[in-house]
Amino acid sequence: MKSVEPLKNSKVPIVQIDPSLEKYRNETLFPKKLAKANEHLKTAKLPDRKGK
Amino acid sequence: MKIDKYLLKSECSFIIFEFISEGPKGNIHKVIHFQKTNQPRVFNLAFGDKNLDTGDIDDLAISNNNDGEKVLATVVSAVYAFFEKHPDSFVYATGSTKSRTRLYRMGITKYYGEMVADFYLYGRTDDGFQEFELNKDYIGFLAQRKFN
Numbered sequence: 001m002k003s004v005e006p007l008k009n010s011k012v013p014i015v016q017i018d019p020s021l022e023k024y025r026n027e028t029l030f031p032k033k034l035a036k037a038n039e040h041l042k043t044a045k046l047p048d049r050k051g052k
Numbered sequence: 053m054k055i056d057k058y059l060l061k062s063e064c065s066f067i068i069f070e071f072i073s074e075g076p077k078g079n080i081h082k083v084i085h086f087q088k089t090n091q092p093r094v095f096n097l098a099f100g101d102k103n104l105d106t107g108d109i110d111d112l113a114i115s116n117n118n119d120g121e122k123v124l125a126t127v128v129s130a131v132y133a134f135f136e137k138h139p140d141s142f143v144y145a146t147g148s149t150k151s152r153t154r155l156y157r158m159g160i161t162k163y164y165g166e167m168v169a170d171f172y173l174y175g176r177t178d179d180g181f182q183e184f185e186l187n188k189d190y191i192g193f194l195a196q197r198k199f200n
Binding site for chain 2: 011012013015016017018019022024028029030032033034036037038040041045046047049050
């Protein structure tokens, strides 16, 4: 039998799939927050993406 | 981070998550949204309370359900889940108010040792992005997943 220890110790949670949440995917739920984030991101150079 | 977390629900792309906060104010449905930004592969982490009657989301609500640590741990676990499906992305987070941004900083500081093992962490200052340092003020935070 496979050990469940890796699963128990994983930081990646078990996520229940709920198709009813699909309807929010293309909505902008927090427009002011997004606008603020976009302002911060637009005006600064992003760090270089580090490889795997 | 071995703290209690709430059960997360999501749609299949792990962009929208929902969980239920339980406490003295009853059950409060919370939504986490990894929003596409104006930068390719950079997503903004936003979350707030869901109004079950209208379906509207409120990110300024202060529900204070006496479970702040558990909510924070749940949001962080959603970040881990998000990166499973979007490993090459960055996640950005900034509070809707200065005090909320400070709360995020406190959360990162509290779990700093664990977080730097799993993420490249950066803070946004007026001068741009720099590697996250403890005890320094930032207006936002950026994370890239490390895969060892």
